[in-house]
Amino acid sequence: MLTAVVRSWPFALGCLSLVALGGCGLGCGCGGVATTPVDSASLEDVAALIDARAPAPDGGGAPSDVAPDGPDLVARRPYRMKVPGGYDGTAAVPLLVLFHGYGGTGMSQDSYFRLSALADARTFLLATPDGTVDSSGRRFWSATDACCNFAGAPVDDVAYFNAIVDDAQSRYKVDGKRIFVVGFSNGGFMAHRLACDAAPRIAGIVSLAGAAWQDGTRCAPSEAVAVLQVHGQADATVLYAGGRFSASTPPYPGAVETVTGWAERNRCGSALTPTGATLDLDTALAGAETDVARFEGCAAGAAVELWTIRNGAHVPVLGAHWAPAIYDFLSAHPKR
DSSP: BBBSSOOOOOOHHHHHHHEEEEEEOOOOBBBBTTTTTTOOOHHHHHHHHHTOOOOOTOOOSSSSOOOOTTTHHHHHSEEEOOOOOOOOOSOOOOEEEEEEEOOOOHHOOOOHHHHHHHHHHHHHHEEEEEEEEEETSSSHHHHHHHHTTTTHHHHHHHHHHHHHHHHHHHSSSSEEEEEEEEEEEETHHHEOOOOOOOGGOEEEEEEEEEOOOOOOOOOOOOSSOOOEEEEEEEEESTTTTTSSSSSSSEEOOOOHHHHHHHHTTTTSSSOOEEEEEEEBBBTSSSSEEEEEEOOOSSSOOEEEEEEEETTTTOOOOOTTHHHHHHHHHTTTTOOO
C-alpha cells in the first residue's frame, strides 16, 4: 500500500518537467519517467545553475516557502510512506528512507530505484520525502557544504530525517536496528551527512554518485555505520575523483577518498581490497560492469564497500539487480 501515512505532497512534476526540457538537473533520477534516464547535466551545466542561483548582495535569493525547523516539522514537510503488503503490525520491520537527487522528487526517485516493489517482496517500510524547493524551482537537500543548498536557505534536513523516523516509529512497528538510508547524487551526499550526524539511528547507508564532507573533521559519528558507495567512473556531474560544482562552491572528495574516510571512522583495515566480484547494475553497459571492493575488519559489524561502475555515467540505467543488491548489503549489517 502506498502512502498509508496520510501525510503526502500533491503530485510533483519536478523530474517530468526536466525530461520535457531534454535533461536532468544534478541528480534528478528520471528512470521510470523515461525508458532511459537522461544524463545531460555536465559539470559546467551545474556550475551555471549554481552561479545563476547565487544569493543577491542584499541577502535575497532564499526560498520564500522555507520556515525554520521546529517541533511540527513533519506536519509542515509531509512525506510519503510505502507500507508493504505483508505488514500486519505484529512484527517490527526495517525502515528505509530514500533521498532523491537535486531537482527530483521522492516519487521519481522511487520510480528510478524501484524500491517499492522490493519493499513488498522483502517487507520493509519505505519513506520517500521531498526536499525543499529552491529559487530555481528545484528540490534540494541541505547535505554538505558542497551540495546542494547553494543559496544558503535555513533548512535543517538532519532534523527532518529525525522527524520522519520519529513519525514512522509512532505509527508503525519499526525495527530500530534496521533503519537504512539510500540516496542518489544530492541525496547521496545527504546519506553521508546523516551517517555522520544521526549515526545512533542508522544501521547503514547506500550512496549512488554522492560524496562525504571534504573536511573529515566535520564528520564525527558516535557509532559505526555500514557504508556502501556506488559511483560511475565516467560520471561528468559528480566526479569519481572528486571536484567542485563551481569556483564559488567548496570541493567534495572522490569515491575512494569518501570510503577511506569511513574506513577510518569504522576502524576497518587500511586497504581497500578488490573482492574479485562483479555485478551487472547498469544495463546500458555490456556484461558485469561493476567492480566490488571493500575494507576488511571493520568494527562493530559495520562494513565499508565501494562499487565502481566502469565507464558508468552520472545516471546509470539501473536494471533488475540494483534494488536487491543494495538491500542485500543493508540487511546484512543491522545495528549491533
